[in-house]
Amino acid sequence: MESTQDSGHSAPALARVFAAMNAARYHGIDLDLRDFASEPDEDAPSPATLARWLTEHGAVARGMRLAWPQLVRLHDTPPIVLMFHDGAAALMVRADPARGVVWLRDPMAAESGPPVPVDETHLSQLWTGDVLLVKRARDVAEADAPVNAGWMVRMVLRERGLLRDILLASVILSVLAIFPALLVMQVIDRVVNYASMATLFSISAIMVILSAYEMLLSYARRELTLVLTTRIDTRISLHAFNRLLSLPLDFFEREQGGQVIGRVMAIFKVRDFLTGRLLATFLDLFTLLVILPVLFWLSATLAWITLAAATLIGLIVLVFMAPMTRLYGRVIGAEMARNSVMHESVAGIRTVKALALERSRRAEWDDRTSQVVRWRLAAGRLANWPATLSAPLDQFLNRGIMLVGAWLILTGHSGLAAGGLMGFMMLGGRVAAPLAGMARLLESLNEVASSLSEAALVLNQPTESRALTAGIRPRIKGALSFHAVDFTYPGATARALDGVSFAVGAGTMLGVVGRSGSGKSTITRLLQRVSSGYTGQVRLDGVDLREINLTHLRRSCGVVLQDNFLFRGTVRDNITAGRPGLTMDDVMRAARLAGADEFIDRMPGGYETWIEEGSTNLSGGQRQRLAIARALVADPKLMILDEATSALDPESEALVTANLRRIAQGRTMVIVSHRLSSLVHCDQILVLDRGAVVDIGPHAALLERCTLYRTLWLQQHPQPPAVSRAAPAARVGGR
Structure with missing residues (x-):
């Protein structure tokens, strides 16, 4: 449990936060x-602030105001957070309406302690009447559900209430659509033929009333549809991005960035289909079901002819569906390949400009674009055939039905009158369109299926979701041990780590050296659980690394890489990235420790100076010191520096190296470096070769007894230094 001082919150405020955490647990x-992170103007977090925090982390939380009779009846519910007047809180774990007593637990105390019974009189002196109700969000259970057609359907069906209202509005609008045609029949058959002005006024009044109802109902349906599509869009967008962030790092290292982005973006084509054409066709079906019986009542002959023509249009589309599917797959693949070129060119624009690669990148872009154009042109030409073949049938439905109806009237083959023909023409167009739309919907299904399968190639990869939410959260001190660890990268033939065993105590400054490919960075990847699938045991403070909550582990580690990414934003935003509850004092302390405060103070805006994309307004040394400050801001007990100084100029490297001993106070540090001069002050130096441990010990001892270490040192320092007496070696094992 964090202390009050460490958290930056008062004791009552902490009680509210811990009560919310216990309810979520x-x-x-x-x-x-x-x-x-509480609101700036809040002495203690409000129920709304706590509810927002819980909702962001996979719970459903809601603040409410209750009276005592309502509270005491909640006897079969999970723990409820009660807010007190002094800013503190308690957990209500049980209630007895018959006795008029509720049982409260102190959220700051051990959970094994017994709850305390409190009656209405005593509780009213403490309780504000505000409560926080917490439950598990359904989204948590769906976090790892495979992305497929069933998943998309379930996503839509979660809005059953809105779908029901839209369906009801569509049925009423379909019924209202019949009346204008019937009224036109009356105008032609009664008003015009009999010159009845009174009937005209009556029909006009009815038409105005019906039009007003139809206008209001259409507006309501459009509003409901907009809310429905917005909610579905939000759910799909959040789920896709959360799933993407849950993928392990080695997936992104294997896949091309542009391909990943292109495949994830393909899911939004599915979203557009669900909320666009599919919904529109679904609504048109109700119009078809309501109007079709009326058409048969007006003229069965014309109704059968209309159905036959619309069915032929659908068959034409179905014939071309299979080849269109293949071409759409080629189009999607060509577009993703082109997007990859764009992504690589933008991400590597510095290299493109430095090496004058514009011509080669432009040539590759032109080649990819020609492929896109080729397949799009082929798809467009093929799609032109069903449109051309169905054009005569479309024209027949719009014009030929009128001619056939006129012939039926003139020959007396049906009881159809002129008004009935006009009414049929008005309604017939609304029947043919949904039938043709259903056939074209099947055509769109192919493109949607291809898009969904592309998105699934990324979103259905194994995620770290369970590891990020499950596991223990021990207090990290920093003792490390590897025991008989073997690890091989996927696709590789040689082991990256071969029987690695060593141990260092908490607070040790450990250097890791070796030739290229000896497994130095693999050690750090295993410590962060970036790479998995190893055999043997990696322990942190005696706890198997695989049993520790992954989020807790990574937040307890400060990591600085050779090339660190800084986000577009202020200096302060970059230092506090991922730590919303930290204060300006925390930021300044981390900057001082990293040696970054001296150049930050010289910046125009100090800690509010804007960092441009790509950190172009910072030098390499400044970027690296900011990255170290970002790693230190949460005061981690384990720091990992993987070639953190190898890309720096000598002056910047000397400054960072000089700060390492200050940074190492009170924490374990694992420093990977090719430059042995930066590791001479380490407590222990681990020497690796071809994935195996060669030796471990202080710098002076390794110079005496380790041939490989001495060779590496002499390569960088031709004049051999004076060697002091060897220090005792740490425990080591391996092959």
Whole structure:
């Protein structure tokens, strides 16, 4: 449990936060106090602030105001957070309406402690009447559900209420659509033929009333449809991005960035289909079901002719559906390949400009574009055939039906009158369109199926979701041990780590050296659980790394890489990235420790200076010191520096190296470096070769007894230094 001082919150405020965390833990949701950030003007977090925090982390939370009779009746509910006047809170774990007593638990105390019974009189002196109700969100259970057609349907059906209202509005509008045609029949058959002015006024009044109802109902349906599509769009967007962030790092290292983005974006074509053409066709079906019986009542002959023509249009589309599917797949593949070129060119624009690669990149873009144009042209030409073949049938439905109807009237083959023919023409067009639309919907299904399968190639990859939410959260001290660890990268033939065993205590400054490919960075990847699938045991403070909650592990580690990415934003935003609850004092402390404060103070806006995309307004040394400050801001007990100084100029490297001993106070540090001069002050130096441990010990001892270390040192320092007496070696094992 974090201390009050460490968290930056008062004791009452902490009680409210811990009460919310305990309520969430009851539903299987583990939260981290460091993720919580209260509103600036709040002495203690309000129910709304806590509810917003819980909702962001997979729970459903709601603040309410209750009276005592309502509260005491909640006797079969999960723990409820009660807000107190002094800013603190308690957990109500049980209630007895018959005795008029509720049982409260102190959220700051051990959970094994017994709850305390409190009656209405005593509770009214403490309780504000505000409560926080918490339950598990359904989205958590769906977090790892495979993305497929069933998943998309379930996503839509979660809005059953809106779908029901839209369906009801569509049925009423379909019924209202019949009346204008019937009224036109009356105008022609009664008003015109008999010159009845009174009937004209009556029909006009009815038409105005019906038009007003139809206008209002159409507006309501459009509004409901807009809300429905917005909600579905939000759910799909959030789920896709969350799934993407849950994928392990090695997936992104294997796949091309442009391909990943292109495939994920393909899911939005599915979204457009669900909320666009599919919904419109679904609504048109109700019009068809309501109007079709009326058409048969007006003229069965014309109704059968209309159905036959519309069915022929559908058959024409179905014939071309299979070849269109193949061409749409080629189009999607060509577009993703072209998008990859765009992504690579933008991401590597510095290299493109530095090496004058514009011509080669332009040639590749032109080649990819020609492929897109080729397949789009082929798809467009093929799609032109069903449109051309169905054009005569479309024209027949619009014009030929009128001629056939006129012939039927003149020959007396049916009881159809002129007014009935006009009414049929008005309604017939609304029948043919849904039938043709259903056939074209099947055509769109092919493109949607291709898009969904492309998105699934990314979104259905194994995620880290369970590891990010499950597991223990021990207090990290920093003792590390590897025991007989073997690891091989996928597709590789040689082991990256071969029987690695060593151990260092908490607070140790450990250097890791070796030739290229000896497994140095693999050690750090395993410590962060970026790479998995190893055999043996990696322990942190005696706990198997695989049993620790992944989010807790990574937030307890500060990591600085050779090339660190800084986000577009202010200096302060970059230092506090992922730590919303930290204060300006925390930021300044981390900057001082990293040696970044001296150049930040010289910047025009200080800590509010804007960092441009790509950090173009910062030098390499400044970027690296900001990255170190970002890693230090949460005061991690384990720091990993993987070639953090190899790309720096000598002056910047000397400054960072000089700060390492200050940074190492009170924490374990794992420093991977090719430059052995930056590791001479390490407590222990681990020497690797071809994935195996060669030796481990202090710098002076390794110079005496380790041939490989001495060779590496002499390569960088031709004049051999004086060697002091060897220090005792740490425990080591391996092959």
